[in-house]
Structures are given as structure tokens and as C-alpha cells.
Amino acid sequence: MAFPKKVTIREVGPREGMQIEKTPVSTEDKIRLVDLLSECNFPVIEVTSFVSPKWVPQMADAELIAEGFKRNPGTEYQCIYLNSKGIERAKATGKFDLxxxxxxxxxxxxxxxxxxxxxxxxxxxxxxxxxxxxxxxxxxxxxxxxxxxxxxxxxxxxxxxxxxxxxxxxxxxxxxxxxxxxxxxxxxxxxxxxxxxxxxxxxxxxxxxxxxxxxxxxxxxxxxxxxxxxxxxxxxxxxxxSVGGLGGCPFGGSQGAAGNIATEDLVHMCHELGIETGIDLEKLLGVTREAERILGRELPSKVGKARSLASYRQIPSH
Amino acid sequence: MAFPKKVTIREVGPREGMQIEKTPVSTEDKIRLVDLLSECNFPVIEVTSFVSPKWVPQMADAELIAEGFKRNPGTEYQCIYLNSKGIERAKATGKFDLxxxxxxxxxxxxxxxxxxxxxxxxxxxxxxxxxxxxxxxxxxxxxxxxxxxxxxxxxxxxxxxxxxxxxxxxxxxxxxxxxxxxxxxxxxxxxxxxxxxxxxxxxxxxxxxxxxxxxxxxxxxxxxxxxxxxxxxxxxxxxxxSVGGLGGCPFGGSQGAAGNIATEDLVHMCHELGIETGIDLEKLLGVTREAERILGRELPSKVGKARSLASYRQIPSH
The missing domain is CATH 3.20.20.70 (Aldolase class I)
Known part of the structure; x- marks a missing residue:
């Protein structure tokens, strides 16, 4: 089969990535991350989880995040919920495409x-x-x-x-x-x-x-x-x-292991293969740096450290 | 075309990886790394470079490394040289398969x-x-x-x-x-x-x-x-x-970017695909940890952080 002409990449870093972070991340930083991602023109961003803070304390501020982030008209905003209570909480914010x-x-x-x-x-x-x-x-x-x-x-x-x-x-x-x-x-x-x-x-x-x-x-x-x-x-x-390859596996003895594939590496590969994503890769690399600042550690993405090939093609030989 | 039944993986970490390290690595640690890699049964290991210490100061101890490492009879040991002088130096050690x-x-x-x-x-x-x-x-x-x-x-x-x-x-x-x-x-x-x-x-x-x-x-x-x-x-x-994904690119504005593909990730993928390498993956994961200790930083390999899938298959469900 042939490559698709265009793919839809859902950014799950703010939800799946943050969910397992041990470093506490401020609500303000979480909102900032979603807003920066929105500026990259993602078709879909998974923002947070409306689950019991007893199980996922990192997501206790789901309502505050929902209230704080700015919706980009071109982006669909999703969230996770497990039951009626979660749906009610998510619905009440009026910010999600459930x-x-x-x-x-x-x-x-x-x-x-x-x-x-x-x-x-x-x-x-x-x-x-x-x-x-x-x-x-x-x-x-x-x-x-x-x-x-x-x-x-x-x-x-x-x-x-x-x-x-x-x-x-x-x-x-x-x-x-x-x-x-x-x-x-x-x-x-x-x-x-x-x-x-x-x-x-x-x-x-x-x-x-x-x-x-x-x-x-x-x-x-x-x-x-x-x-x-x-x-x-x-x-x-x-x-x-997930941006930067945020996340990792909190389950089954793989602590410390890598998380989702890194969004910028995936976007970069798609663009190199001539597949459209609609995502602004250069802006996204700025978000990786901001995510690294927020978490105080290096994230595993590769393009985040190396610049995109497109950026090299734009400069003349020297 | 079909997968090969067996592949030959050449470990280049001791040479290509060490060549760009900013942290000084002791000759003893370099020898130790080669010896540990030999124990993993690599078909080929690139050990060092016989080049001018003026250009690659990290390799000024090439003779000492050559003298120190133990040859494993199943492994071919290679080195880099640029000219007659390098060949003479490498030959004089009697340790290489030039x-x-x-x-x-x-x-x-x-x-x-x-x-x-x-x-x-x-x-x-x-x-x-x-x-x-x-x-x-x-x-x-x-x-x-x-x-x-x-x-x-x-x-x-x-x-x-x-x-x-x-x-x-x-x-x-x-x-x-x-x-x-x-x-x-x-x-x-x-x-x-x-x-x-x-x-x-x-x-x-x-x-x-x-x-x-x-x-x-x-x-x-x-x-x-x-x-x-x-x-x-x-x-x-x-x-x-290279073990751990050691190395990186010292050239052309990609400082900090990733190096060679990580040997353990490549070996692991081969084994998962049913392709033989002859390399002892579990031992190799120990070498990654040792390389991280020597360099005082985390290396980018993934299997190094996550354990091999084979190791999970060996334990009963629990």
C-alpha cells in the first residue's frame, strides 16, 4: 500500500505524559504546554484526565487546566474520563470535544x-x-x-x-x-x-x-x-x-522506560517522506524545549536535539 | 526480499563513541569497555583510532588500549588509521585484524x-x-x-x-x-x-x-x-x-545530537524479528550500565532502560 497523503497526529503529551510525572508540574505550566501545542496547529490534543485524584493525583487540577487553556479553532480538544462523574466534570467545563x-x-x-x-x-x-x-x-x-x-x-x-x-x-x-x-x-x-x-x-x-x-x-x-x-x-x-517523547510506562516493571513515540520525530519523519501533518514542526521544537524546562530534564526526542532537516535545507551551503 | 537469517553487527562505540566524548575517559575504563563488549560475543569490535593526538586527543592512548584489552578468539578487532604512520602504530601492537x-x-x-x-x-x-x-x-x-x-x-x-x-x-x-x-x-x-x-x-x-x-x-x-x-x-x-547509542555528531552544528543507533536496540529488534546476531543481549545491557557509569550520564538506548522482551517471556505470568 502507498503512504497516505496526509496523517492526523494526536498530541497526547499533556495527558499521557503528565500523568506519570513524579516532579509536580504546576497547573500554570500544564496550561502553558497545551497553549503552546495549540499554536503548532495540532488537529487533536488530549488535554487531561477527569479521573479520581485518588488514582491519578497529577490530574487533580483537570478543571483548572480546562478553564485556563485557550481553544484554537482548528484543534479538537479531548480528555479522558472513566465514568458518569468524569463525563459530568468534563462537560461542565464546556471546553472539550468529547x-x-x-x-x-x-x-x-x-x-x-x-x-x-x-x-x-x-x-x-x-x-x-x-x-x-x-x-x-x-x-x-x-x-x-x-x-x-x-x-x-x-x-x-x-x-x-x-x-x-x-x-x-x-x-x-x-x-x-x-x-x-x-x-x-x-x-x-x-x-x-x-x-x-x-x-x-x-x-x-x-x-x-x-x-x-x-x-x-x-x-x-x-x-x-x-x-x-x-x-x-x-x-x-x-x-x-507525545511532544518530546514525554511519558513513559508506569506499569509492570518498566519504570524509567521510554514513553510514547516523540511527536516531533514522527512529524519530522512524515514530512521527510512527503506526508503532510499540518503541524508546524519548527514551533513544535520550541515546545519541546519548554517541556524540558518545565520538567527539568532532557526528553528523549531526537529531532528536539538535532534540528530538522528542513531547517538545514533552508540555509545556503557554507 | 526476506530478512537475513543472521546479521553481523560491528560494535563501534569504543572508537566512534569515545572519539567525541568531552568527559575524559581513563584508559583503564576504555579497556574495560572493550573487554566487557568482548564478553558479549561481538563478531567485530572497532577498538580505537591510530590518528594524530593533535586531531583527536581522546585517542592519544591508542597504544595503551591496544596493549590492555584481551582478545576474544571469536571476535575481530579493528581500528582506524589514516596513513602509514597510523598503520605502523596499529601493526606494532599486534592486536588488530587490520x-x-x-x-x-x-x-x-x-x-x-x-x-x-x-x-x-x-x-x-x-x-x-x-x-x-x-x-x-x-x-x-x-x-x-x-x-x-x-x-x-x-x-x-x-x-x-x-x-x-x-x-x-x-x-x-x-x-x-x-x-x-x-x-x-x-x-x-x-x-x-x-x-x-x-x-x-x-x-x-x-x-x-x-x-x-x-x-x-x-x-x-x-x-x-x-x-x-x-x-x-x-x-x-x-x-x-554503538553500545548505548554512544557517540554523537561532532560536526556541522549538530552538537548534542544522537550518535549511532544503539547496539542493544538493534540486537533486540533483530532477535524479535527472528534474526540471529550471536550477541549476548542480556550481557550487553550490563555493558550499557557500565558505559553510563563511566561517562556519568544516561545514554540514549531504549532497551537499556526497559529490559528485553525475551527477559519478560522467561518469567511466568504473575
Whole structure:
């Protein structure tokens, strides 16, 4: 398959990145980060999580962040919520483009440890989840499979198992007269490699040719960009990434490991391959520096340290 | 093309990595690094450079390193030298498997700035180079093209220009009755992307199907592993890399940028793809930690921070 002409990159750094930071980040800095990202012209930014501060204390200021950031008319602003309470909180701010996601964790152990539910229990609760989302008039657009490639507890995940989980979720949705048009494949703890990415993406494309695949890749073992390349080569048009490669894995013994693939590295690769992103890369490199200042540490992105190739092409030989 | 069954990874960290370190590294630590790498069963290790300490003061202790490290019978030990004096110094140690390399820098500006010679002057001196190598009985095995994909001074390098440089070098060698069987394509300052890698490798394979390609990739802009993947997919069997991703680019305004692709990330990807390397990855991760201790800073490799997937597969679910 050919490269897409244009891809949609969702910036998840403010949410997924900040969620695991040990250094306390001020609400003001979090707002500043979202505003700076907005100036780069992202199509989608995931801003924060409306979850219990008991579980994720870093996100206790979700309402303040929501109140503080400036909406850019070209950007969709998303947030995470787990239940009615979260939706009510997010809705009350009036700042978000709420999206309904039906999530499944492909690894039984990971599911139990991180959501306190088995896979079957997740399916059991899905009707209620759908009802709640519909009750709030939130369009159910996406099916998300986490640990879709493997997990530190259970090892490799069977791609056929993932396909079955997606299939069952679609059936559940269809029973409510809904047909989510996006499938997110999440390599939550960095188990994907280029071959397994190609295989799973291929299976999903073959089975559901009309649905949009979103690749949510982590660079835990250095294969994130190679996996993204394989996705691009297969025509995948939607990717998640975080500025600077913010984040990391708080789960399952990978503390200190790399987070999402770095947005600027992904944007840069797309531009080098002639794929549009609509994102202002040079501005984004400024955001990386600001994120490093805020967190007081170097972030793992590469283009952030090396300048873009485009910037070299603009200067005459010397 | 299919993946190779086995690849040969040359560890260049002790030479290319150390060469640009600002922190002084003791001779003892340099020797220790080589010895630890030897224990990982590398097929080839590039140990040091016999060049003038005036140009590369970090390598002034080349003789002491040579004297100090222990040869592992399964490993080939290489070093860099620029002239007869360097060869004599390297030979005198009796510790190296000297290899003759005919080097060309594809970017005219980079060539002038870094070797003080134009491309034409490099060709002019090649007969003498060949004569010197033959005089010392050093087998001329490799043609190396640096900045084969692009350079910060001149931007993208035309792949046809690279093919012509290789062709001219082969003609020069042939005129001396020599036919080097390896072609090294060096992405010296990180300009390659997966498409340009595929294109240049394809051109060289088509033109010289019987020669072995060595990919020397840098991860300056985060595409190094994607480029390596493309090389593997095309059947490339020889790669250079550095433990921890040691090194970086001392040239042309990319100070602070990433160095070679990290050996452990490359080895890990190969193993995940079912490609043998013969290298003991778990031991290598110990060497990364030791290299970080020696340099007093975190190195950019990813597997170094996250453990290998193989190590997770060995523990039962918990």
C-alpha cells in the first residue's frame, strides 16, 4: 500500500505524559504546554484526565487546566474520563470535544491489575458504558485495544485474540445501533515490532477495510518509529504521540522506560517522506524545549536535539 | 526480499563513541569497555583510532588500549588509521585484524571541512592509499561512502552521485587488481529516511549484487531504527552500531545530537524479528550500565532502560 497523503497526529503529551510525572508540574505550566501545542496547529490534543485524584493525583487540577487553556479553532480538544462523574466534570467545563471510546485491554492480567476487571467483566459492563455515553450525547467513535501487541505480564498477545475482541466490541455497539468507525491499536508497554505491527494492522484492515486505524505506539524498546513507518507504509492515517517523547510506562516493571513515540520525530519523519501533518514542526521544537524546562530534564526526542532537516535545507551551503 | 537469517553487527562505540566524548575517559575504563563488549560475543569490535593526538586527543592512548584489552578468539578487532604512520602504530601492537578501507565523503563541503581534501583530491590520492595498504599486506575489503544520504552543509545527497563514487572507487581498485567485496553506506550525520535508505540500498544491490552492504546508521533524527529495519527487510547483513547509542555528531552544528543507533536496540529488534546476531543481549545491557557509569550520564538506548522482551517471556505470568 502507498503512504497516505496526509496523517492526523494526536498530541497526547499533556495527558499521557503528565500523568506519570513524579516532579509536580504546576497547573500554570500544564496550561502553558497545551497553549503552546495549540499554536503548532495540532488537529487533536488530549488535554487531561477527569479521573479520581485518588488514582491519578497529577490530574487533580483537570478543571483548572480546562478553564485556563485557550481553544484554537482548528484543534479538537479531548480528555479522558472513566465514568458518569468524569463525563459530568468534563462537560461542565464546556471546553472539550468529547469522544466516546469503548476500551478493552487485550491482556487479562494487565486488565485485572490496571482496571480491576477481567476482560469478560469489561464486556459485561460495556452495555452500561454505551448507555451512559448515549445518555450524555457523546458520539461513540472509537474502539480502543490496549496492550494489543503484548504485555509484560503475559508476553506476546495473539493477534487473532485482538481481532476477536474488536469483533465482539463491534457486535456490542451494533446491538445498540452504533458503529464506531475507528479502531485504536495501543502498544501500551512497547511489545510491537515492525513485523507484528504489519501483521495486526493487516488483519484489521482486511477484516474492517472501511474503519480507520489509529496507531498508539510507545518507544519502550526503540522500535516505535520503525513501527510507525510500517503503519505509514500500510496507509495508516492516525497516530498518537507525545511532544518530546514525554511519558513513559508506569506499569509492570518498566519504570524509567521510554514513553510514547516523540511527536516531533514522527512529524519530522512524515514530512521527510512527503506526508503532510499540518503541524508546524519548527514551533513544535520550541515546545519541546519548554517541556524540558518545565520538567527539568532532557526528553528523549531526537529531532528536539538535532534540528530538522528542513531547517538545514533552508540555509545556503557554507 | 526476506530478512537475513543472521546479521553481523560491528560494535563501534569504543572508537566512534569515545572519539567525541568531552568527559575524559581513563584508559583503564576504555579497556574495560572493550573487554566487557568482548564478553558479549561481538563478531567485530572497532577498538580505537591510530590518528594524530593533535586531531583527536581522546585517542592519544591508542597504544595503551591496544596493549590492555584481551582478545576474544571469536571476535575481530579493528581500528582506524589514516596513513602509514597510523598503520605502523596499529601493526606494532599486534592486536588488530587490520582491514583496508577506501573512504570517500559524498558531500564536497563535508569532505573539505573534515579531511581537508576535495572529492577529486581523495580520488587523486587513492592510488597511493592502495599502494600503502598493499605494502603493509592489509587486505582491501571495503569501500566506505560517508554522508551517503545527506549532509548539514549540502542537504540531500543524490544517490546516483553515490553510485558513481562507488563505481569510480571500484575502478581504481580494479586497476590494482583488487576487488573490495564490501560497500559501507554511512549516514554520517543522520539524513537517511526509510525511503532514501530503501532507494540507495536498492541501487547498490542492483548494480553490485555480489557485494556485501554495510549500513552505518546514526539516529540523529529518530529514524535510525526504521532505516535499519528497511535494510534488514532488503537483506542487508552488516550493520554498525554503538553500545548505548554512544557517540554523537561532532560536526556541522549538530552538537548534542544522537550518535549511532544503539547496539542493544538493534540486537533486540533483530532477535524479535527472528534474526540471529550471536550477541549476548542480556550481557550487553550490563555493558550499557557500565558505559553510563563511566561517562556519568544516561545514554540514549531504549532497551537499556526497559529490559528485553525475551527477559519478560522467561518469567511466568504473575
Amino acid at each position: 469522544e466516546g471510546v469503548l476500551s478493552i485491554i487485550a491482556s487479562e492480567t494487565f486488565s485485572r491489575k490496571n482496571t480491576n476487571r477481567s476482560i469478560e467483566e469489561t464486556f459485561d459492563e460495556m452495555d452500561e458504558r454505551i448507555a451512559v455515553l448515549r445518555n450524555f450525547d457523546i458520539p461513540i467513535s472509537t474502539i480502543a485495544v490496549m496492550t494489543a501487541f503484548g504485555c509484560n505480564y503475559e508476553g506476546n498477545v495473539d493477534p487473532q485474540h485482538v481481532v476477536r475482541l474488536i469483533s465482539r466490541t463491534i457486535e456490542k455497539a451494533n446491538a445498540h445501533g452504533i458503529d464506531p468507525d475507528r479502531i485504536l491499536l495501543g502498544d501500551t508497554v512497547g511489545w510491537a515490532n515492525p513485523v507484528s505491527t504489519e501483521y495486526l494492522v493487516g488483519q484489521v484492515q482486511e477484516r474492517w477495510p472501511d474503519k480507520t486505524i489509529i496507531l498508539h505506539l510507545h518507544d519502550t524498546r526503540g522500535m516505535g518509529m520503525a513501527n510507525a513507518y510500517v503503519g505509514l507504509k500500510m496507509g495508516v492515517t492516525h497516530f498518537d504521540s | 582491514e583496508g578501507v577506501l573512504s570517500i565523503i559524498a558531500s564536497e563541503t563535508f569532505s573539505r571541512k573534515n579531511t581537508n581534501r576535495s572529492i577529486e583530491e581523495t580520488f587523486d590520492e587513492m592510488d597511493e592509499r592502495i599502494a600503502v595498504l598493499r605494502n603493509f599486506d592489509i587486505p582491501i575489503s571495503t569501500i566506505a561512502v560517508m554522508t551517503a544520504f545527506g549532509c548539514n552543509y549540502e542537504g540531500n545527497v543524490d544517490p546516483q552521485h553515490v553510485v558513481r563514487l562507488i563505481s569510480r572507487t571500484i575502478e581504481k581498485a580494479n586497476a590494482h587488481g583488487i576487488d573490495p567485496d564490501r560497500i559501507l553506506l554511512g549516514d554520517t550525520v543522520g539524513w537517511a529516511n526509510p525511503v532514501s535508505t530503501e532507494y540507495l540500498v536498492g541501487q547498490v544491490q542492483e548494480r553490485w549484487p555480489d557485494k556485501t552492504i554495510i549500513l552505518h546508521l546514526h539516529d540523529t533524527r529518530g529514524m535510525g531504527m526504521a532505516n535499519a529495519y528497511v535494510g534488514l527487510k532488503m537483506g542487508v547483513t552488516h550493520f554498525d552500531s
